[in-house]
Each structure stands twice: as structure tokens, then as C-alpha cells.
Amino acid sequence: MPIRPEIVLRGAVALTYAALQIALVLTASLRADGAFGFRMFNESSSVEAHLFREVDSPSGQGTVREAAPDGKWRAHDASGAWHRFSWYDRVKSGAIAGLDAKVHASYGAAAQVDRLHAALDDLAAHVPDDTETRAFVLEIAVMKNGRRPVPVTFRAEVKH
Amino acid sequence: MTLGRWTSWLEKQGRTEVLGAMRIAIGCLLFAQAFDAFRELGQIGYFGDMFHMPFISERYVPSHVLYTYLLDARLLLAVLVAIGIQARPALAVSSLLGIWTLASDRLQYHHNRYALLLYAFLLALTPCDESWRLVGKRASADETGAMWGVYLARAQVSLVYLASGGSKLFDPDWRSGLMMHGRFLEYGYQAVDKGVPQPIVDFFSQPFMTSLVAKGAIGSELFIACALWSKRLRRVALWWGMLFHLTIESTSSVELFTWVTLVAYAFFVTMDARARTFEADGSTRLGKFLVRAMRGLDWLSRFETRTWKGDDVGSKHVVVVTGRDGKRVTGIHAWAVVAEATPLLFPMWAPLALIASFRS
Structure with a gap:
């Protein structure tokens, strides 16, 4: 059965969103403030x-x-x-x-x-x-x- | 994941009542966030006129006038979200405008602000506008919608814990408790200011205790990230997470983070409605009061609430609760079921369930 275009769109949005968020978390150490990486209470400096x-x-x-x-x-x-x-x-x-x-x-x-x-x-x-x-x-x-x-x-x- | 499972996940339907209640809460939090930014604009001035650090090119940073309109728009959109007028587009636009602000000045970036904007965006992908509308047509009794956005939001909540706990786990200063020790020494006064007794703060400031607390915090975050996906452990994870965040709230200044996270926990509620029954003896004042109170507290539409239907169980008790599994319970067992499904009473769930487990 062919997949409805609406479902394809939902899948594309979900995959893009998830990939973006995972990429932002994994690359947080490249940013001095760790922005978008959810590293809460990272230091007491x-x-x-x-x-x-x-x-x-x-x-x-x-x-x-x-x-x-x-x-x-x-x-x-x-x-x-x-x-x-x-x-x-x-x-x-x-x-x-x-x-x-x-x-x-x-x-x-x-x-x-x-x-x-x-x-x-x-x-x-x-x-x-x-x-x-x-x-x-x-x-x-x-x-x-x-x-x-x-x-x-x-x-x-x-x-x- | 096979293509079949993938498409069935994207097509899955659920009831919308929980999402409607979440929409109102997120709308209020978005309003609070925009209002804070507005107040800062009045007190400090437009960020572009002073030192700021944009993520994006300076030419895409909103001008003073545009930024003021942008904040006006965010306030208005938050109201639309809360009352349910064009709520989904309002959520999406509100989220994108907020992210634009953060991208224009990373000095305004805070994890809690970003998390709220992400949850608002994800809520826009759900049928959150089908119920709890304060204006317009009332939702029909069997309102359902696609739940794929809910699953995506659950993944986001889990990712936040995984990122936070994971980064701590790989940080030797965190693992050893060095960071936590410094935090207690530097910020212990905040806990005292918020009413935590000094001897308790002193006790937890000892190196051994801070090491233990650090390991506990890492373990808690990783446990919550994983256990949220287990049907058996989910409510334990939510309860523990709530306790974890309320402890942080009472000892630190974290802006809206506690409330944003507690609202996001509702993404993990089973998307059904009134699958449980709460019955009370309508012939007594207490019974009538309990029914009214339950209706007021049942924000997530977990209970069918009614006064007594005379039967053999009810005759000996003030309250009878029927769980999702059809089992009728009374006394402390009933209150454990009520606490489990009622946001304001949820902190009492674990102690009640524990006591109930000792009583047959």
C-alpha cells in the first residue's frame, strides 16, 4: 500500500528535527557556552x-x-x-x-x-x-x- | 525500525485532552518568558545598542523597533496559545520568534528558555487545539488526533536528560563531586535564603556528601532519560524527576526550568481520557466536596467523576475509584490511584502507593 504524502511529510519533519537536536547536543563542546547542548550546572567555576x-x-x-x-x-x-x-x-x-x-x-x-x-x-x-x-x-x-x-x-x- | 512500524507510529491516534491542558500551561510559560524579555527591554534597553553576541550575522539581528514588535507579537501569541485561538500556528511562530531572539544574542541564551521554545514547537505538531479551548466551539466527546508529535516531544525530554547526565558522566570534576562541592560552598546561601535550614546545607556541603549527591544526580538524570520509555518504570521516573526538580527549584535560581520540565512530563501521560472512575458518596457533605474538588484538580481528564451509585462496595466507603484495568479500590488504595493521575497530588503518589502495598 502506498504511503500517504502526509505521512512522508511527518516522517521527514521528525527525522530532520531529531537529527538536528542530536547534532546540537553532540557538538555542544565546540561552543564555549555549550549552547543548545543542555549541559545543566556544568561547572561551579x-x-x-x-x-x-x-x-x-x-x-x-x-x-x-x-x-x-x-x-x-x-x-x-x-x-x-x-x-x-x-x-x-x-x-x-x-x-x-x-x-x-x-x-x-x-x-x-x-x-x-x-x-x-x-x-x-x-x-x-x-x-x-x-x-x-x-x-x-x-x-x-x-x-x-x-x-x-x-x-x-x-x-x-x-x-x- | 521497519517501514510498517515507522508508518504506524506516524499514524497513531490518541485523545487530545492532555495536550489541551498542556497548551494552556505552555501558553502561560511563553507569556512569562516574553514578559521577562519585555521588562528587561524597559529596564536595560535594547540589547542591540549594547554589547551582545549574535549566533547569526549582525544584519539578521532585529532592529530596536522590530525587536519591540517582536516582543509584542510573542505576548499576543502566548495569549492566543493559552486561550486556544489558532493555537498551533501561534505556538510554532512563538517558538521560532523566541529562537530568533536567542540566535540574535547568545547572552540571552539559557537552557530553560530554549527548552520551552522547543516544547512549544513540538506541541504545535500535536492536536493540542482540539480541547480546552476557552473560546470557540467546545471539543466533542471523542476528540482524537495524530500523536507523532507527542512521541517526538517525549524523545526531546529524554534527550535533555541524556545530554545533561551524559555530559556530567564524562566530566571527571562532576563524577568526583568536585563541581558539586564548589556549588554547595558558593550557592549554599541561596538554599538558606529559600528556607532550607543551615545545618542541612552544612551537612550536604561535606566532601563525602557532595560526592554522593553528584553521583546521585548523574544516576537520576540517566535513569529518568531511560525509564521514561518503560511502561513499568515511567511513573517512578516521573515521580523521581519531579522530586529532583523541586529540590533544584528550592535550592537554586533556574528561571522557569522546573515548571517547563514538569509541564513537559505530561507528554508521557497516556493519551486517553476518563479511563478511570472516581465515585463518592453524594449523600454526605464530604462526598459532594470530594467530587467537586476532584473535578477541579483533574486537569488531565483522567477520571469520570460522579457521586455515588449505590452498590455493595460503595456502601462502606466515602470514595471508590475504578482504575484503568477495571479494578475497584477504596481507602488508601483509591487515594494512591487518585494521586497517581492528578498533577497537584502526584508528589503524594509514591508514599501512598508504598503504604497501600502493605495493606491488602
Whole structure:
């Protein structure tokens, strides 16, 4: 007896859906946050991140690193006017760890490091009124499942 | 699987009452999810104006205006789902819009949000609009429809547990209890905040206990993933799973995950209607009250509920329940059958069934 087209369609939808979901679960480790992989409570890791700026050295040779406590700093624009800046001007999602405090790494240490790295690049691309900062540096201490901190550093040059 | 079995699986029919009740619950959860996103839009602003991480190309990320309309649409669709107007298309569109949002900003991704959107999509493949409509025509008494979407949804629920338990099993930190120990130390305060006594949290924070709890969690997830497919073990898996999720709910912040999963458990209910009978003595106040209460609690249409039909069994008891197998039971046996088939009373099923097993 020939199979009705409606049944063929149902079978195609079911197989496609199942194949897609299984593929997403099996490839979850390829994504830093394991998205679509249902790896619940995957870690109890923490991160502690500190933001620094690289500005021109007063000696005129090279740059020096300045801390930006709590992700905040002040800098001149091209006309010489002062502006206040903050890491949180751009980074508002609660999915990203805050600065200068040890916080839980939501979705795991790798996910947080990946997010913080991307956030740093985003920050460096969005400070047009800061003519002083040459680059941002993020120093992160990664504590995977309560282990000793492992330092990770990212640097992003400001696009003036 | 042979072609014959495959096609019979795709053609299988079942009653739609359970799916209708699920549709209302999923509609409410979709509304809550969209409402949260709307509130976030008001409090924090449009995600596209700040740092975000899209899975898709930036040009496919909705603009501020479009995103606002999209949230409006998701709220409206959730209402349509709940009340049963064009519910299946509304479920599918609601799910796809939600997935588009997650794809536009992975910072908004959470397993529970994604799981809800998947269950909404799968529910759209079922005849969930045939019953429990709050407007429009009432369902006829013998409303049935194709159940292939239900089986697909069951596979999805099972896959979630398999993925979660499997990933933990292959993770040495999880197997050893190291992760669980860290979690108790870091998040024990959340359990205390939710009312769990400090000494209990302290007791479970010891390395030996966290190792045991970790192994128990892995075992539970893998057991649920497999046992859901066994007719004999299914209700045990559902009961254990419910306990497992309520424990997580009482000790952690998991957004809607507990409720999404408990609603998805209804995919495993046998898709029939009123296959059991609940009878109570209508000559007493208690009997009348129990019949009314049962009608109110029987969300999954498991019982034919009526007041007394005088007979030899009923004369000595307030309640008589007839199971799906036709066996008439009273007393604690009856309440075990009631608890087994009633969502709100289901937590009491295992203790009642255990006590009943000691009484002939």
C-alpha cells in the first residue's frame, strides 16, 4: 500500500528535527557556552576580572598601564573636554561577570572567558570620545571548579 | 525500525485532552518568558545598542523597533496559545520568534528558555487545539488526533536528560563531586535564603556528601532519560524527576526550568481520557466536596467523576475509584490511584502507593 504524502511529510519533519537536536547536543563542546547542548550546572567555576588601559607614557616613549577601578575611567576627547567612561556603558547583560570581584562563571569558565574577551573587543571599538586610551587590557583569574586561579590576559587596541 | 512500524507510529491516534491542558500551561510559560524579555527591554534597553553576541550575522539581528514588535507579537501569541485561538500556528511562530531572539544574542541564551521554545514547537505538531479551548466551539466527546508529535516531544525530554547526565558522566570534576562541592560552598546561601535550614546545607556541603549527591544526580538524570520509555518504570521516573526538580527549584535560581520540565512530563501521560472512575458518596457533605474538588484538580481528564451509585462496595466507603484495568479500590488504595493521575497530588503518589502495598 502506498504511503500517504502526509505521512512522508511527518516522517521527514521528525527525522530532520531529531537529527538536528542530536547534532546540537553532540557538538555542544565546540561552543564555549555549550549552547543548545543542555549541559545543566556544568561547572561551579569563578572568575575575577580587572580592566586596565594603556595610555601614552608621560615620558613620551611607549605606553604605561593604568588601572580602571570598577571599569571606570576619565579621558579627554579630541577637543580637550573631559569624559567619564565605564565598562558598563556597553556591558549591561547579567550573563557577563562583573569586574574587580570574584563572581560565578555562568555557563562555565570557558563561556565567561569567551564573553569577557568579546566584551573587551566591543569596548575597544566603542570609545570614540576617548583619545587617550591606546588599548584595553583585561586580566582574568579563572578558578575552574574551585581550583587555584589560572591567569588569562586579553588586549584590545582602541580603534580611533 | 521497519517501514510498517515507522508508518504506524506516524499514524497513531490518541485523545487530545492532555495536550489541551498542556497548551494552556505552555501558553502561560511563553507569556512569562516574553514578559521577562519585555521588562528587561524597559529596564536595560535594547540589547542591540549594547554589547551582545549574535549566533547569526549582525544584519539578521532585529532592529530596536522590530525587536519591540517582536516582543509584542510573542505576548499576543502566548495569549492566543493559552486561550486556544489558532493555537498551533501561534505556538510554532512563538517558538521560532523566541529562537530568533536567542540566535540574535547568545547572552540571552539559557537552557530553560530554549527548552520551552522547543516544547512549544513540538506541541504545535500535536492536536493540542482540539480541547480546552476557552473560546470557540467546545471539543466533542471523542476528540482524537495524530500523536507523532507527542512521541517526538517525549524523545526531546529524554534527550535533555541524556545530554545533561551524559555530559556530567564524562566530566571527571562532576563524577568526583568536585563541581558539586564548589556549588554547595558558593550557592549554599541561596538554599538558606529559600528556607532550607543551615545545618542541612552544612551537612550536604561535606566532601563525602557532595560526592554522593553528584553521583546521585548523574544516576537520576540517566535513569529518568531511560525509564521514561518503560511502561513499568515511567511513573517512578516521573515521580523521581519531579522530586529532583523541586529540590533544584528550592535550592537554586533556574528561571522557569522546573515548571517547563514538569509541564513537559505530561507528554508521557497516556493519551486517553476518563479511563478511570472516581465515585463518592453524594449523600454526605464530604462526598459532594470530594467530587467537586476532584473535578477541579483533574486537569488531565483522567477520571469520570460522579457521586455515588449505590452498590455493595460503595456502601462502606466515602470514595471508590475504578482504575484503568477495571479494578475497584477504596481507602488508601483509591487515594494512591487518585494521586497517581492528578498533577497537584502526584508528589503524594509514591508514599501512598508504598503504604497501600502493605495493606491488602
